[in-house]
Amino acid sequence: MLKNTIQKLTIVLALALLLAPTIISAQSNLDIANQHKILLDTNIEVIDTVSYAGTTYYVIKYNNILPYASGIEIFSADGLQITDPSVAKSVLTQTAWKDAATRLKPSDIDTLKDVLDTSREIYGAVAPVASATSFVIDKVNWLRSEACIDIPFVGKKCAWDAVKAAYPGISMVESELGSLNKDLNAWKDAAQGVSNTLPKVISGLEDLKAGKEMDPELQTNIQDGMAAFGTLKTKTDEIGIRLSDVISTLSDAESSTRSAAGTPVVGEFISTFADCVGDLNDEVKSLRADARSFSSSLSDQSSKLSDVVDTANKKMNELYDSWNLRRNASVLVYSTLGGIIAVIVAIFGVLIYRKRRKDGENIVKKEKMEKEDYSMMSYIR
Structure with missing residues (x-):
């Protein structure tokens, strides 16, 4: 019987020893937070639990009777208090973006997807016009150097000479198209x-909204996406006027070169070139109409991407300021209490001094009265 009891106790003790590290390590976030309370802290609020770089962190809000001693602390799962600003910013950035993501409505995510679709539509609309522009530039070079025919006893007759005579601005067309091609590209x-960047942003925000760990690259992706988006919107807003100028130039070039298409021998070359200019002009006109639509769409969509960034940055700054405020909380509390105690002591000192002074005055007054009474009694006698 005794032997069985000893065996059971041995097993229980062994299990206790095995489980002890688990029990100790399995501290709740509130247990950890309570261990770091300072004087005059009233209540604790768990703001977030963050998984970052393979480590779990607890973001805790402490409320103190003294408002300027309230603030945020960050602890690792093993109870380590985070004092490194770079680690704090990384953790709080996750909390901020997680908060911003939870505020996103399904329609907001859809709008971000619309932005992505618009960017792809722009690329699809611009690419063929850029190619057509390059083709016409090549045709200008061809017209200048290759569109010639050797006529016996007469010499070489070139289309460029006839076009230049009919349209002296042909040299400017080449320069204009070169500039347009640069803008289109x-x-x-x-x-x-x-x-390239927005799909990663959308995926990262959807993961955050679903409660998954924040991708460390998400903030960088959003910043890159915002920069690219800003450039795209600026280019889209500006390109409309640019295309209108090009359309005017191409219209003049087409009509003038067609007037020279009847030139003997080289007229066919000129007609071919005029057709190329006319085709490009039609594509540019279509692109201008698309650009207006794209500009309107991007204007409606732009606030969505900037709103989530602004919301997250504002939240992160608020959290970091609160964390930074808490760094000297103990010093502030004790210095405040020390100041209060010093004031109280000073007040008591003044009160005691006044009381003693008053008591002294009363004693002097009493002694004076006693002397006067004594003198009076002596006189009567």
């Missing part, structure tokens, strides 16, 4: 930049 690259 910049616009296209901006659209591609949004298309």
